[in-house]
Amino acid sequence: MPELPEVEVLRRSLERLLPGDRIEAVVVSDKRLREPVDLRELARACVGHSIVGLGRRAKYLLVGLDSGSTLLVHLGMSGRLTLVPVETPSEPHEHVSFLLASGRRLRLRDPRRFGLITVVETSELEQDPHLVGLGPEPLDDEFDPAALVARCVGRARAIKLVLMDPTVVVGVGNIYASEALHRAGIDPRRAAGRVAPRRLAVLVQAIKQTLAQAVEEGGTTLNDFADGEGNAGYFQVSLAVYGREGEDCPRCGEVIRRIVLGQRSTFFCDSCQR
DNA sequence: CGGGCGGCCTGGAGGC
C-alpha cells in the first residue's frame, strides 16, 4: 500500500494526535509479521512511557518515546496504523494495540503480514540494520541530478527499476515510479545508463514534484490506505498513468500501456515517453 | 558487483 507519500501523510496525522499521550499497555494479538513481534521488547520500551514525536525514514514510520526508544513501523503492502477509541472491537488481522492514557488505542492491522514493528534505541537509529544502507530522501536537497546520474552511469537496468532501488533513492514505489517517469517523458524500460544526464535532471524534479503533490493530496488510496484517523487520500484522481491501462494519455492522447518490469506492473505512454 | 527471479501472505475482483 504505502510509498513515501502515504507514510508521510500518516506521520503528519499522528504528529497532531499522539505526542504527549502515554502508553499504558501493549497487546500483541498476532505476532506473525515480516519479523515476529516481540511483546516483551515492545512492553519494556513503551509501557509507562509517553510519545514524544513522529518521524519518518524511507517508508519506515518512527515513533519516538521518552524511554529513549523509538518504534520502527513498516506497513508493508497492506498495513494500517490507526487511532481508535479503546472500546473499538478488534478486527481480523489485528497484530498490535497500544492502549493510551487518553482512552484511545493505536492499532496495527496488516492482512498480508509484510509489515514490521520493532524497537530501536533512538541514539542508535542510524545504525539499525533496517535503515543502514538506505539512499537519500527524495525530497531532500541531497537527492539532486548529480546523485542520480552517479547511480545510473553504465547501468543496463531499466530506469524504473533503478528508481525503485532503495539504495539509489528511498520511498519511490511502484505507483510513483510510473508517475514520475511519465511526467519526465522517459520510457520506463530504457537502460538507466542510456538516459542523458540532462533528462535525469528532469526526472529528479519530476520525482520531487510528484511525491510532494501526493503528500499535499493526502496520498493515494487505491484500496485501503488511510491516515491515522482513517481518512482516505485523493491523489488517485491525479494519477496520470498508474492503473490506467487502455485509457488516454492525459498529455498526448495515445493509449496507456501496461507491461511487466521486474515482476511489477508498469504503466506508461509509448508515444510521449522515450 | 550487477541483474534477475522466486518467495513471503491474504483478500478482492473477475471469469466461468
Added chain:
DNA sequence: TGCCTCCAGGCCGCCC
C-alpha cells in the same frame, strides 16, 4: 453459489 485464476502499494535472499 462456488471455484479458479490473477492481481495487489514491499522487501529479502538466492542464483548466475
